[in-house]
Amino acid sequence: MELWYSEKHTNNVKFSLKVKEHIFSSQSKFQKVDIFDTYEYGKLLTLDGLVMVTERDEFVYHDMIVHTAMAVNSEIKNVLVIGGGDGGTVRELVRYPFVKQVDMVEIDKMVVDVSREYLPTISCELDNERVNVLYEDGIKFVKDKNNFYDLILIDSTDPIGPGEGLFTIDFYTNCYNALTDKGILINQNETPIYDEFFKVGINSNRKLKKMFPIVEVYGANIPTYPGGYWLFNFASKKYNPIDDFNEDKWNSLNIKTRYYNTNLHKGSFALPNFVKEKLEDGNV
C-alpha cells in the first residue's frame, strides 16, 4: 500500500509527497490541523490541507522572514509575530542577543500544541524567557498598540479562514501605528507563479505602499510551496533593505544559517521581469 499527501497548487497542478504515517488529524476551532510523516521532507504540518512547514525545508522560509529584517536594523528590541504557531520564526529571532521581547500572537492553540509535540526542531524556542506566546486574534491584539514594536512579522496562512483579516488595510494601519519610527513589517506575499496566489500578493503589496514609504519585495526558493518560489514584502518606515543594509555588521554576529547570507540578501531583492511587471501593473 502507498499513502500519498497531495496539494492542488491550482486546479490543474498537483504536488504529492509519499507518506509513512498520518500522525495527527483534528479540527480546531479555526481550521483542520494535520501532521504527516513523509519520506522526503520529514514531518509535515498542514492547515486546511495546505503545506505550512516541513522539517526539511522550513529553514528557507524562517531564515528569509527573520534575518532579512534583522540584518537591516541591528537595534531591533521588541518584535511582534502574528501567527507563526510552529515556532520557527521565534526560533530564529531569539538567536539575536539584542532582541529583548518577542510577542507571538497565534490565534490557534492547537497549531502550537502539535508543533511542540511533533516538530521539536522547529518549536524548540517557544519556552525561551524572552518569548510570550499569546493565543489571541492578531487583528485585535495589534489595535491598541502604539509606537512599541521595532519589527512585525506576519507569518500567516493565506487569506482564507483565520488568515483573512491579515490582508486588510485596517490591519496594516494598526500595524503601522504599533511600530516605532524605525519600524519594519514583513509579510509573506505569495507565489508569483500562479495568478490566484499572486492576486493576493499584489493586493497586499499595494496596500502596504499606501502607508509605508519603503516597500520592497524579495523572494526565496521553497520547494514544497506552490511554484517552488515564494515572495515577501519588506515594508519600512525608515530603513531601505539594500541601501541601509550593513553586511559586515550582520556577518560579525556569526549567526550560522543554512539559507540566508548577506550576498543572498541583496540577490533576493533582484526580481525577474515578469514579477516586477505584474507588481507594477497591479494585474495578473
Next chain:
Amino acid sequence: MELWYSEKHTNNVKFSLKVKEHIFSSQSKFQKVDIFDTYEYGKLLTLDGLVMVTERDEFVYHDMIVHTAMAVNSEIKNVLVIGGGDGGTVRELVRYPFVKQVDMVEIDKMVVDVSREYLPTISCELDNERVNVLYEDGIKFVKDKNNFYDLILIDSTDPIGPGEGLFTIDFYTNCYNALTDKGILINQNETPIYDEFFKVGINSNRKLKKMFPIVEVYGANIPTYPGGYWLFNFASKKYNPIDDFNEDKWNSLNIKTRYYNTNLHKGSFALPNFVKEKLEDGNV
C-alpha cells in the same frame, strides 16, 4: 474523465499536470518523445517521461542559459549549442545582432521535428539564416574543433540515455579546446534540492573546475523542474560573470526579456548557504 501527467522528482515526490490531450507519442532512436497539451502550462515536451519544456515557463530556462553569458561578453560571434532541440536557446541567441553563427548539434531529429510542429513559439528561429541545425552526436562533433567558438551552451538532458557522455571530463576537455581564449561554457547543472540530481551537478562543477580558471554557479526558479529551482555552471577562460559584467552595455541592447535582467544576473550568482556548502564539500 481526468488525465494527469505525473513526474516523480524522487521516489517520494510527485509533480502532476492536468492534461487536455496527449498529442504525440513516439520512440525515437534515442528516447521516448511525448507532447501533452496541459491546462496550466500549455504544451509540454517530455523526453523519457521527464519535463523538458513547457510553453508557459520555458522563458526562464532559455533566458538564463543564454543572456547570462551574452551579457558578460558582447563580442560573442560563434556559438555552439549542444542539444537544445526545442529551439528555445537558439531563439534567444539570434536576438543579438553581433552573433554571426549558431551551430546547434542535436542528436535526435525527432525532438526538432515535434518542436517545429507543436511548439512554434519556441522553435520559431530554427530556420534563421545564421543557424545551422546539425543532427549529430555533440560528443563527436566537438572533438576536432579548435579555438573557434566564443560560447558553448550545453542544453542537455540529464546523464541518462543520450545525455550521458555530456557530463564527462573528455567531453569538457574537447569543449575547452573548441573555445577561443575568451570562451565561455554554460551547462545546466541540476537542482540542489534532491541529492540524486545534485550529485550530478556537483560532479559536473568539479570537472569543469579542473579545466577552467573561472567556474561560478547561478540559479533560477523553474516551477516545472524538480524543486522549482535549477542551477547552471558558468565556466570561463577569461571573463568573470560578476566582475566583467557590463550591465549598461547589455541594457543598451534593449532586449526585452520576461525573466532575465541585469540586477537578477548579479542576484542569481548569490547562492543559499546549503548550496554553497554542498558545492564546496563535494558531498550531498
